[in-house]
Amino acid sequence: MSRYSAAEIEAKWQDAWDQAEIFRATRSEDKPKYYVLEMFPYPSGRIHMGHVRNYTMGDVIARYKISTGHNVLHPMGWDAFGMPAENAAMAIGGHPKDWTYGNIDDMRAQMKPLGLSIDWSREFATCDPEYYGQQQALFLDMLTEGLVYRKNAVVNWDPVDMTVLANEQVEQGRGWRSGALVERRELTQWFFKISDMAEELLEALDGLENWPAKVRLMQENWIGKSRGLQFAFGLIDGPDGHDRIEVYTTRPDTLMGASFIGISPDHPLAKQLERENPDLAAFSAECRKGGTTEEAIETAEKLGFDTGLRVRHPFDTAWELPVYVANFILMEYGTGAIFGCPAHDQRDLDFARKYGLDVIDTFVALEGGTPVEDEAFVPQKSEKVRWLKAFGWDDEATGSEAIDAAIAFCESNGVGQGVTKFRLRDWGLSRQRYWGCPIPVVHCDACGVVPEKKENLPIRLPDDVTFDQPGNPLDRHPTWRDCTCPTCGKPARRETDTMDTFVDSSWYFARFTAPRADTPTDMAEANYWMNVDQYIGGIEHAILHLLYSRFFARAMHQTGHLPAKAIEPFDALFTQGMVTHEIYLTRDENNRPVYHLPEDVTDGRLADGSPVEIIPSAKMSKSKKNVVDPVNIIGAYGADTARWFVLSDSPPERDVEWTASGAEATFKHLARVYRIVSEIIADTSEAAQPEADEDLLREMHKAIHDVTVGIESFGFNASIARLYAFTNTLSKSTAGAGAKRQAATALAQLMSPMTPHLAEELWQLLGGTGLIANAPWPQADEAMLVDDTITLPIQINGKRRTEISVPKDMPKSEVEKIALGTDAVVKALDGAQPKKIIVVPGRIVNVVI
């Protein structure tokens, strides 16, 4: 009997699949279609275990759907534009293009041995001119539809390198290369009008039933619909053109507790005052230091500058409030101005204490509670409070009712109006970088900003660029910028900004339906294949990528590139967890950590015997060296072992920890399955007892049922646990050769989505017809799933005391009688009557004493 040789088996069956072209997707109306997609990778050059886990999950679904009679589309491509290619060019020389395509070749070669059921004929990279040219066409169509526009927006500016920095390139407020303090600077940039669709993107979340609730909730909060009051404070002796300050608040019920007005340093009034007031100019300059992230702004120390200006309270014109410029107010949200109510908002209270401002309690003092000191009084949303007492009302209302009532009250008194606002901002797509999709517009002195003609697409990136200095090489290219105006034909300048790489990934799923079409999509193909039936990727994409894709699908429908049914492009979404590994480190003479690769550590020691510190279960990262290269694992154990392991142990949505012992154990298990099945094939015995056949087949049907449920519900770990149990049952079974072969065949089929190579081999050994990949999925016989006798636990006061064995459909009253007759219950009752007996049929009996 031969032994399990993964290398041999895997090469053999991958060839067989290639020969038969069984994963090539072709439009066909005689089968239901199924589109399964994993978030495509960035071509860093090496695949990692996270990729293996992601693609294996998609592969299990794809293979399962093939065997349940679906026409499956399972494509793969590369999210190939982005900063790392430029960083590599700067660090080690070479060209981003060569680096990227070289990485793609490497990664494809590392990925193919996994035996994924991918239609490689549809592969593309977003940096292919054939792809980004179509993206430019989409951009032009969106421009025509009014979905794109230009406006000013702030970027991170490195004053030493004189260049724009990505958030990732800002470390503790400083540029990562120059070390200079970063400033916020305004640039004119292109924007997608995603905010116009805020309401629709929000409403449509309800229909995404097969998305994780947490992702829908995160998107809902991100879109951030709020109902509030917009009104004005009259400005006393304001500078020219400013007689009022418009304010938006979601807490109009606290208006009588207002004690100051805060405006953003970028507010027009602040900018005007800045010109005449050097102290304020200095303060605002200070506010503009640091990065642009919301995190940086929100966690920075709250600073304010008293402008000396005063406003009048709308309900009491004798009541004057000071106007501060404050660093925590964002010009992008609301009107860029707020009123502060220290008694009922912690941030405002901290600010008021710091600058010695009034704290006007509109609730606690009125109700006779403890006055506000260091903690603002913010009631629970559901708490009924007399918020409006300050307005002279006596009605009780909960938080949102109180706010609606306050808005109505203000409106009826001529103070502002209720408005709905969204937190969602328009999507800035301009990037001052080379390795991205060129924005297809030109700047003409006579005609202004002019779209490029479609027949000139793709606007290709020039190859002759250098990365020896900071900034965008397109800006300093000698000739690339020179062009003629598409409108007047005079000399003009090409736009040198490229698109955010999120644009590339916002429509690739649609392109996969017709990757070689000479329009962005082919409507016949898109109509057949869309939507993505199952999308799989990391939770880190819960908001941006998934929201942008939802926006793009709508925009593509509006511009005639997708059918109406595809405006929500992902029918079902699954967010998988990461692959983690322990971190091993020692300390150098300065007590700084020195990291060690897992393969250099055995039983907590290095080769020289010195012990290592172990940090448990962290995300695999090159800098911490806690990485396991899938290529090595496949070389040592085979792809089936890698695939099985990343699916076992942890539920797919949670992190899974890679361990060497786990991989070893997985390999042993697969070898065991191979051995057990080989023995079954050699065996010709009859069953010792006929019941043994019956028992085994019963277990087989239960396994078919449970494994199928597991796959359909993304419970791959549960399916695998069930397969372990079924393998143990099979190995111990005393059934005859026929029943065992039947069970072994089912086992191979149930394993086939996870370990397709081994399954093909077993299928062949067992005499199966054709490829197991094409064989129909086994069906569980319902009648075989239920045992005639069940075990019911008996609880006394909710604690398990004993159990009884009863026929599965015994009536409640009978069960009750038997339960009351058990020794444990008789003893516990001690002659008394039970207070209550709860019988949950088929589940449990609880006797309350």
Add this chain to the structure above:
RNA sequence: GCGGGCGUGAUGGAAUGGUAGACAUAUCGGACUUAAAAUCCGAAGGGCUUACGCCCGUGUGGGUUCGAGUCCCACCGCCCGCACCA
């Protein structure tokens, strides 16, 4: 700071509000072997008890329920995202 999530044996984890710890790893014992490996069989949450059993136990504290790992409230810890990382 804001938004979202997670927390169960030595370890990864299982458990439609219904027997907590399935399945696996590591460990220990046994069989086979000259021996080891491989393989096969078995034990195993903690405590008390000769035993029958009993008590405790799902981050902490409270609550709802006949019954809570699961639902609610508060807290602690860790993770993800925060609009120019992909």
